[in-house]
Amino acid sequence: MSSVFGALFPSGAALERPFLSTDGRPTLTYAAAMEGSARLAHALIALGVRPGDRVAVQVDKSPEAVLLYLAALRAGAVYLPLNTAYTRAELEYFLADAQPALFVCTPARESELAAPAARLGVRATVTLGPAGEGSLLQQAATQPTRFATIARADEELAAILYTSGTTGRSKGAMLTQRNLVANARTLAQLWRFTSGDVLLHALPIFHIHGLFVALNVTLAAGSSLRFLPRFEVDAVLRHLPEATVFMGVPTFYVRLLKDSRLDRACAARCRVFISGSAPLLAETHREWRERTGHALLERYGMSETGMNTSNPYDGERVPGSVGLPLPDVELRVTDAASGTTLTPGQIGLIEVRGPNVFAGYWRQPEKTRAEFRPDGFFMTGDLGRLDERGYLTIVGRARDLIISGGYNVYPKEIEDELDQLPGVTESAVFGLPHSDFGECVTAAVVPSSDAAALSEQELLAALRARLAAYKLPKRVLFVTDLPRNALGKVEKKRLRESYATLYQS
Numbered sequence: 001m002s003s004v005f006g007a008l009f010p011s012g013a014a015l016e017r018p019f020l021s022t023d024g025r026p027t028l029t030y031a032a033a034m035e036g037s038a039r040l041a042h043a044l045i046a047l048g049v050r051p052g053d054r055v056a057v058q059v060d061k062s063p064e065a066v067l068l069y070l071a072a073l074r075a076g077a078v079y080l081p082l083n084t085a086y087t088r089a090e091l092e093y094f095l096a097d098a099q100p101a102l103f104v105c106t107p108a109r110e111s112e113l114a115a116p117a118a119r120l121g122v123r124a125t126v127t128l129g130p131a132g133e134g135s136l137l138q139q140a141a142t143q144p145t146r147f148a149t150i151a152r153a154d155e156e157l158a159a160i161l162y163t164s165g166t167t168g169r170s171k172g173a174m175l176t177q178r179n180l181v182a183n184a185r186t187l188a189q190l191w192r193f194t195s196g197d198v199l200l201h202a203l204p205i206f207h208i209h210g211l212f213v214a215l216n217v218t219l220a221a222g223s224s225l226r227f228l229p230r231f232e233v234d235a236v237l238r239h240l241p242e243a244t245v246f247m248g249v250p251t252f253y254v255r256l257l258k259d260s261r262l263d264r265a266c267a268a269r270c271r272v273f274i275s276g277s278a279p280l281l282a283e284t285h286r287e288w289r290e291r292t293g294h295a296l297l298e299r300y301g302m303s304e305t306g307m308n309t310s311n312p313y314d315g316e317r318v319p320g321s322v323g324l325p326l327p328d329v330e331l332r333v334t335d336a337a338s339g340t341t342l343t344p345g346q347i348g349l350i351e352v353r354g355p356n357v358f359a360g361y362w363r364q365p366e367k368t369r370a371e372f373r374p375d376g377f378f379m380t381g382d383l384g385r386l387d388e389r390g391y392l393t394i395v396g397r398a399r400d401l402i403i404s405g406g407y408n409v410y411p412k413e414i415e416d417e418l419d420q421l422p423g424v425t426e427s428a429v430f431g432l433p434h435s436d437f438g439e440c441v442t443a444a445v446v447p448s449s450d451a452a453a454l455s456e457q458e459l460l461a462a463l464r465a466r467l468a469a470y471k472l473p474k475r476v477l478f479v480t481d482l483p484r485n486a487l488g489k490v491e492k493k494r495l496r497e498s499y500a501t502l503y504q505s
Contacts, residue, residue, distance in 0.1 A: 003152040005073040007181045008219040022227040038147035040071030043140040047124050051076030054100035058082040060130035076150035079159045081206040095120045154178035161303040172362030173304045182355035183306035184216035193221035200243035202231040209277045237261050246273050250280045251488035267292040278489040285319035306356040321391045329354035350384045351377040402431035404439050407470045423454045430492045434503045443473040
């Protein structure tokens with residue numbers, strides 16, 4: 001019996017080390033985090049939270065929000081982080097589905113959200129603000145600074161993460177104590193984290209990347225966090241010389257490369273730059289290495305599994321690849337229909353098995369059964385191929401596969417070709433309904449700001465020499481930007497919805 005907190009949080013002399021620092025606030029040591037999370041854990045219990053209860057949280061990023069996460073773990077609760085951009089209607093769905101005992105929101109939204117939360121059965125709504133204000137901290141202020149962390153079995157839930165809901169309603173991925181501990185320890189070892197590391201943290205903490213990867217790996221190694229409220233180029237470049245590790249989504253790296261202040265001197269102390277949550281262009285990988293002298297370390301994970309693969313810390317980091325399976329993760333590429341394992345080079349469904357794989361979808365046993373093979377492998381829904389060395393390349397989501405005139409078309413193959421053409425900043429390829437072909441390959445292209453006028457015919461002519469005819473887009477649409485979620489991942493569902501009637505005539 002243990003818990004994520006008990007397994008990862010440092011003890012003894014390590015408690016005096018710095019844990020989290022942020023502009024304008026005193027540095028939080030591990031000892032102070034222990035005391036602050038104890039007060040909050042007592043407050044949660046006073047509010048009626050019991051082991052196994054869900055605690056839903058939609059608050060701004062702050063040191064206190066991190067302490068609340070730790071407090072929920074200590075109290076044996078199931079932590080449920082929610083995107084700060086969710087509307088009231090979206091929140092009502094999550095509260096109705098998860099049935100939390102407690103909802104924590106920002107003071108600014110309490111009047112809007114407290115009544116619907118109560119109507120949906122939430123026993124209490126409290127507030128937590130970015131500057132340390134709110135009713136939850138007021139209740140915690142008078143609580144004891146010691147708390148006996150409640151033991152939880154490996155298979156008991158530690159968190160629920162709702163998927164992005166790109167195909168219908170979001171599903172709650174149930175992550176166990178074992179899932180979070182195993183992944184954090186593996187990554188800390190694989191990425192060579194030590195107590196001397198300082199991680200520059202610019203990610204949101206309602207998502208697996210900023211919360212369970214960045215934060216839990218820091219805890220597992222007893223490292224320190226330099227905490228930014230959000231990603232801003234100026235703030236990152238100001239603090240980068242203090243950091244030894246930086247984690248970001250591809251959008252972060254693209255924006256940093258546009259600033260002339262990014263150079264080798266600025267990045268000299270940082271030993272590793274890690275990228276994930278969305279595909280990284282090979283060109284971005286090359287540009288980053290040329291500018292900083294560092295090869296970006298790309299990895300692959302998802303809400304249901306944490307991290308599955310990583311390019312090696314020591315060894316070749318292959319542009320366009322998400323690397324090798326983690327030491328404790330089994331990975332295979334299969335024929336989606338039969339489950340037959342494919343040979344290197346063949347494209348198929350990525351399946352994984354290991355201590356990182358979630359327990360299933362919250363209150364959806366049929367959906368859970370449908371996503372697992374009889375031998376325990378989880379079908380990720382991602383398509384990819386392995387090379388002879390075991391490096392994995394992702395070619396897209398299974399749901400994004402385009403079947404045009406009976407041929408399978410993988411969008412990433414076309415995107416890779418488009419992105420290499422002069423004047424193209426980035427692209428997204430998707431399928432749209434067509435009465436003759438079933439689906440038509442369609443491309444949305446963002447032209448570079450300094451490019452001469454691009455034409456649809458020019459791009460198609462360039463592609464025609466490099467792609468089979470059935471893979472060529474029927475239309476190329478020029479857009480100012482691509483729709484993305486909070487982590488920078490392109491939302492092709494929105495593109496399909498926007499242009500659904502393009503071929504109706």
